[in-house]
Amino acid sequence: MRLEWIDDILAVLDSGSLARAAEKRLLTQSAFTRRVRLIEDNIGATLFDRRRKPVSLMPGVQALELELRELSTRLHKLRHTLKTESDQAGKSLSFVCQHALTTTVSPKVVRALTQDRETSVRVRSGNQDECLLQLISKEVDFAIMYAVPDDRMPEPGNAFEAKTIGTDTLIPVCAPALRTKATDAEIPTISYPPEVFLGQVFSRMIAPRLPKGTNALTRAETALTLAVLQYAVDEIGVAWLPHSLVAAHLAEGKLSRVDDVLPAQALAIRMVRLAEAQPEYGEKLWKKLEPVAASSFPTVST
Structure with a gap:
C-alpha cells in the first residue's frame, strides 16, 4: 500500500467526491480517476461505490478512516525523518521535471548542483500532474515545469513558491x-x-x-x-x-x-517548491540555483 494511495483515499473521505478530491490532490479529474482505478487494481478490491453520485468510498473503507489517518501520519513522519537524515549525511537532493525539460534543462541544473562534488542529485520525470503530486507528497525537493506566461499555477493556500528561470x-x-x-x-x-x-x-x-x-x-x-x-x-x-x-x-x-x-x-520555465520552512542545506542550494538559472536558460524567442 503506497503512501500516496492512502492520501488519495483520505482526500475522497475529506472532500466527499472524486472531483473535489482531484482538486485537493492538484490533479485533473481524469488523472485522479485513473489513479483510483490503479489503486483498486493493485489492491484487488473495490474501494469506491460508483452506484452513487457523487462517487463515494465503500462503507467498509470508511470504517477504516482512523487507521488510514494514523498510518498516513506515521508514514509521512517516517519519510520526512529518513529524508532529513539522508540529506544531512549525504547532501542528497531530488527534483522532478516535466518530460521535455528533463532532456533540455535538467542537465544544466544537475551540473550546477554538483559543482561542489559533495551533492548527490536524483532526477525524476513526469507530466505536470505527476510533478505536483511528487512535490506535495515531498518525494522531491522542487519541480521544474512549463507554464503559460501570466497564468496562475494552482496555489491552494499559497502552497507553492515559484520562480521563473527562463522561457x-x-x-x-x-x-x-x-x-x-x-x-x-x-x-x-x-x-x-x-x-x-x-x-x-x-x-x-x-x-x-x-x-x-x-x-x-x-x-x-x-x-x-x-x-x-x-x-x-x-x-x-x-x-x-x-x-x-x-x-x-x-x-x-x-x-x-x-x-x-x-x-x-x-x-515560461518555472522552478517550484513548497512554501514552507526548508532544511538549511536545501535552502542553500535553492539560493544557489537562482543566479545559475538566470544565466543558464536564456529567453527563446518566437
Missing part, C-alpha cells in the same frame, strides 16, 4: 516533406492527450488561433514529447514542440518550422 516557445514543426501540408485545409497533426499540460495549451492557446477554415486531424496522440518529436521526424504529421527540444533538429534540417503559417505559444 521557451511551443512551435509547430514538421518534416521538410510535409512542409506544404501546413497550409492545407486539413492538417495532419501529432497531438497530446487533452488532460496533459501541453494538450491543454494546444486547446486553449493554439487551436483557437489556427487559420480560419483549418482543421487539425490527429494522426497520432501521445503525452511523451520525445515520442512526438520522433513522429514528426518520421513524417507522420505537424507537431507543436518546445523550441529548446527541436533546435538541433531544425539546424540539421530534419525538421522545418511552420510558425510562419501556424500559431506558436510562449512558455
